[in-house]
Every structure is written in structure tokens, then in C-alpha cells.
Amino acid sequence: MAEINHQVGIKAPPEKIYELLTTNEGLSKWWTNDISGAGEVGALIQFRFNGGGPDFLVTKLIPNKLVGWKHSGNIPELWVGTEILFELKVVETQTFVRFVHSNWKESSDFMAHCSTKWAVFLLSLKDAVEKGTGKPFPNDIHIDHS
Amino acid sequence: MAEINHQVGIKAPPEKIYELLTTNEGLSKWWTNDISGAGEVGALIQFRFNGGGPDFLVTKLIPNKLVGWKHSGNIPELWVGTEILFELKVVETQTFVRFVHSNWKESSDFMAHCSTKWAVFLLSLKDAVEKGTGKPFPNDIHIDHS
DSSP: OEEEEEEEEESSOHHHHHHHHHSHHHHTTTTBSEEEOOOSTTOEEEEEBTTBOOEEEEEEEETTTEEEEEEESSSSGGGTTOEEEEEEEEETTEEEEEEEEEEESSOOHHHHHHHHHHHHHHHHHHHHHHTSOOOOBTSOOOSSOO | OEEEEEEEEESSOHHHHHHHHHSHHHHTTTTBSEEEOOOSTTOEEEEEBTTBOOEEEEEEEETTTEEEEEEESSSSGGGTTOEEEEEEEEETTEEEEEEEEEEESSOOHHHHHHHHHHHHHHHHHHHHHHHSOOOOBTSOOOSSOO
């Protein structure tokens, strides 16, 4: 199984970041502006990009420490069976966000694309918390010309 | 073994990108401004960040298609034994850069940090080619406050 790993450090208490990982309003500040369904464990979050996009089931929540999602449905096809974990760790004056998108069947070009794109969105999360403005879709940074 | 995967698409012919992966002047436009030793297979490239940094042995070169490096020396410790591959693939009007940093002993927090940082540098490579100005160290985008 292949996986994507990232880590960013954000100058903010974990409570501020946790909110941006667990509410529709918070998630829409950094990933995509069209989000519904965020909630407690068992909630199905619908992330939409021009109408289509993935659903994730909320599987783990430890307030201000951990957020776990499991992909649900069939879009995108290569995400079926994958899981996402955000771990928050406070070190001195910053909170590290340790991100893992795991359980990919193989290390494909599409996985590589998603890896770079996740970095862009995690830096969008960082900016959303630190500067008040992230770059969620459709204002996200483009990593290619497709 | 763990690995880092990325992919960016650059609106330029592969020749322009290959030059930025194989010459001191080209590499200094996007990764770090202090580079020496770039050359043919067998060359030892020294990448320096405030004096210290990794060495990479050039192991594979297929003009305008592939660049392979093997880490040499002991800095950083967790990079010992790792390898880096850049593959260039032309699709219509863009050239995709498929990046793999492989052979990590484990998926550590440091590897996750490097994964995010590689995304930043590959976007710096993209900007260097497309806009003429990248963000090599010490002008690189910071992903934490360490």
C-alpha cells in the first residue's frame, strides 16, 4: 500500500486548526468552497469541486488532537478505500499538522499529483489560520495545466 | 521502504526543464542558491543551505527525459541511502515532472516535512521555468516556524 505524507507548522493553538478540520465553514476556508455534512464521528462530509467530488466518512475525532476520515463512494476511483488522518501536535509556539492519506493501492501518477496538491491545500490551511485567508478551490494554486 | 511522490505540469519543452535539473546555474534557480559539482553521470552535486547540506551522486541521465541521483555522505542522516528520480513526460503543451524520493527507511515526521518541502521546491521549479523566477533557498516558502 502506498501513502502520501505531509507536515506543516502553524503558529496558532490547536483549537483554531481543529475547527478548520471539523466544520463546513472551517473546511471551506482552505480545501473547497463547497462543503456540507461535517459533524461528529459517523458524519459524511461532501467535498464538491464544480459539482463533483469525494465524500469522506468521519471515523475518528479527538478534540484538538486528531481527525480521521475514510473515503466513501466511488469518486475519484483511485481514492476508494483510502483514509486520511490529521494529527495535531503542539511544539512550543506552533502546532504541527501531520497529514497522511493512506491505503492507496499503488503509487500512480495520479497519487503523485494528489501528493503535490495536498501540499498546496495544507499551505492553504496554514494561511487560512495565520493570515485569515486561504486558497480553497476555485482559488487554489494550479500545479499543472490540465 | 517509504517514498515521496510528486508531479507538476510545466508549460515548456522538456529541454528547458532538463537544464534546470542538470546544471549548477539551473539548479540554483529553484532549490538552493549555493550549488556546485553538477555534471554528467558520476558527478557529485553539493547542495548547500547556509553552509551545510546534502551531496548527491548523478546516477542516471537520459537527455530531456530522466535524471537520477543517489544520496552521498551523511547529511541529513535520514537521507542516507535514499535516491531521487525526475522523469519528464510531454503531454500536449506541457511537460510533466514526475518526482520520486525513494528508499527512506521509514515514514517519519521528518519525511513528511521533506514531502511538503519538495512540493514547494517543485512549484519553485515550475515558476523558474514559466515565469523566469523561482524561490530557491534562502527565498523559499516556509512551511513551519522551526
